[in-house]
Amino acid sequence: MELDCGACGACCFNPQSNVERGYVFYVEIDDPRSKLVRDRGMKRKFVMQDEDGRPHLRLLGNRCSALKGALGKHVRCAVYAHRPKPCRRVKPGDEDCLRARREHGL
Template structure:
């Protein structure tokens, strides 16, 4: 098993308090080609538009993506995995960004 197992993590599916404190509240942008945007029921539930009209994933007040199920750092599942936006596909397990998110959640980096 990989040292960085996303199914036992989910850290990068949550906007960090430090980001939010700096005003970065939009977090994951939903690109125009995201399969998610072709599913109205998912758009209603999981997408928000900022004041510039850009689509982003809707977050729980604690910063966690609403599409994430399970407990971060134990067992998680993305409920829209095949429909998720491009931005979600960009964080590579083991990358510097991945390790930063893991570390912020108290997970081994």
């Protein structure tokens, strides 16, 4: 089965294992040159810092603040060109992808 990320978005949610542990920092932005941390507007909208001051993608509920659209229907990433490395690592059909989809009933 071919998976269409534009009709999914499941991996842009905090995984269930994090939610169960109350862990709200799910994707670290480990590149200090990233526009996400250098641009004040983007930082305010899409970034939050953990207790040690490390930047992570901001969540709205359990959902990445940069994810636009309706889960499982039509989605897009508002910061696609600047998305952090962990976002780029997930590939359609890999273990993380399938886990995320299962968690959202997709």
